Amino acid sequence: MKLQNDQFLRACLRQATDHTPVWLMRQAGRYLPEYCATRAKAGSFMGLATNVDYATEVTLQPLDRYALDAAILFSDILTVPDAMGLGLSFAQGEGPKFEKVVRDEAAVAALAVPDMHKLQYVFDAVTSIRKALNGRVPLIGFSGSPWTLACYMVEGGGSDDYRLVKSLMYSRPDLMHRILAINADAVALYLNTQIEAGAQAVMVFDSWGGVLADGAFQDFSLAYTRRVLAQLKRSHDGAVIPRIVFTKGGGLWLPEMKDLDCEVLGLDWTMNLGTARRLVGGEVGGPGKALQGNIDPNILFAPPAHIATEVHRVLDSFGQPHTDSTTTGPTHIFNLGHGISQFTPPEHVSALVDAVHNHSRQLRQG
């Protein structure tokens, strides 16, 4: 089925677009009353994520409200360690928790790439969402990065200081490398199976890469993101499958991410998009990375006129995207620098999406 809106996929591949495509991390989420209603029916977050009909319903909800240019699978970054048997749950109003943690030699020895049948609910959701989208916009699949998964597997949940996972990393790097190698192979298999099920792009969320020290980031996060990328399918059903890597807090390491085997780099709001473009965006006709990001989600608490002003600033910091339809060049996919807050007024999201589309069309007219 032909895509009615291919702006996102074109931008991923550094092809010229009519406007700057936009989607929002966690766009199907608690800030939407219709999401809360579906979640109430499902009973719990995992009840929602594991039910194909509910997952499909909430994935499409933001598309009915806003002129978004992509959909993203409704799921969690931690489904893979859950399938490894660690027992993921979400208490009401709290972050993820694992029943079992991985902190010693025995727990590490017991880890293995999980049977993908345990994640069948995810692949079924991908197929169902893709069908329900009916070509409106492309569907993005995703996973947590090997390091980010390891943070939760060792800590057992969120953390302020990453003390336990870093203690293991600094005390027993051999164990940490084993966890990360298994995670990388599991994530690659997981993303490839999402691609086979219908995902048209995939994103690796390295949400906690930025908490690592220089040196440790390269050895314990980036190396395993590379290991994932090396195993990913480049295309499926005759279409190229773009791969997005997002390291929150990773701006300092952008020069080292320039040669990652992926199409798009995601950025948080601390990074200037113009600087990022100079570092990794490439020239018209030459190689480079598409850039995705990076407005502070807290801008959505300001009045709509202020939101538009800040959207213009972010678009202008990237500058004029290339407009030559005969070749590739620097492109920008608009997004937040982190997931949208549950407290966001839903009508403010319209202001953001519309400002992106309007101003980016003006930019293209010079």
Add this chain to the structure above:
Amino acid sequence: MKLQNDQFLRACLRQATDHTPVWLMRQAGRYLPEYCATRAKAGSFMGLATNVDYATEVTLQPLDRYALDAAILFSDILTVPDAMGLGLSFAQGEGPKFEKVVRDEAAVAALAVPDMHKLQYVFDAVTSIRKALNGRVPLIGFSGSPWTLACYMVEGGGSDDYRLVKSLMYSRPDLMHRILAINADAVALYLNTQIEAGAQAVMVFDSWGGVLADGAFQDFSLAYTRRVLAQLKRSHDGAVIPRIVFTKGGGLWLPEMKDLDCEVLGLDWTMNLGTARRLVGGEVGGPGKALQGNIDPNILFAPPAHIATEVHRVLDSFGQPHTDSTTTGPTHIFNLGHGISQFTPPEHVSALVDAVHNHSRQLRQG
């Protein structure tokens, strides 16, 4: 009284030293059993900080255990807003809380630079500690940065997402600028009074500058750090008073901090010290900033042999400090990239301090 160990002050001024001086953020803290004993006597954190004898006692405790090259006033970064009447307290095992918050026009209008008499306990502690040190090592005074104080004043305590302070900043930048201007003038007066009381260097902790978006950091944090620096005394009693600015998560903005009117820039562990040296460290005989940092405090949970290895990595990443005693040049002050964890085994700190001194002496021998 002549200093017996002036390595820290020399390094701040980019003068050659025999070894790389080292001190640790939050070195007088809960990881030390003797600190916990004094705190128990004081009854509360603020009871400890406001009692001159106790504050003196805990400031000196880490110097009796470790060969540290500087002492830092035992206090909190939030004493200034407390003196503004916001009511600072620390519940057992939790972060700081303010009784009153600053979130609307009326609360902002009521803010003013506090009478320094309300902070007399801090200045008395500085004088007392300086006397008790008796010239062993220099004493560092400090304050939170205007932006970091504003985060707590608006949020009322710590935050995961800085939603309230950023909402105010994006919605009512006029109010935020007013808060920051008052904070800057208050911080400058506070640090100058610490200098008059005996502080031999001062440090501005911009602990939360790194949560800001590019653009917002420059306008709402850096501009007000500049306003503080512009008002600080350059010398006292014939001695130059070095000024240290530490923005956690600020590595991306290091080029913009190059021309700050201060002597030392603090760095967290995400920044490569060799890169930082190239960007702002300057050449022998030329201008530049001394660099302070930046090992991950979580390294202190590893066995001592691993700690030494990581200390060597950090020292080696800075490289050979200049050794020409006739001029100034690039220097490094070893520190953590953030405060020491309360869970740190105290004997591991000895391993770190000794590794810094030993390896940095070897480095100087080429």
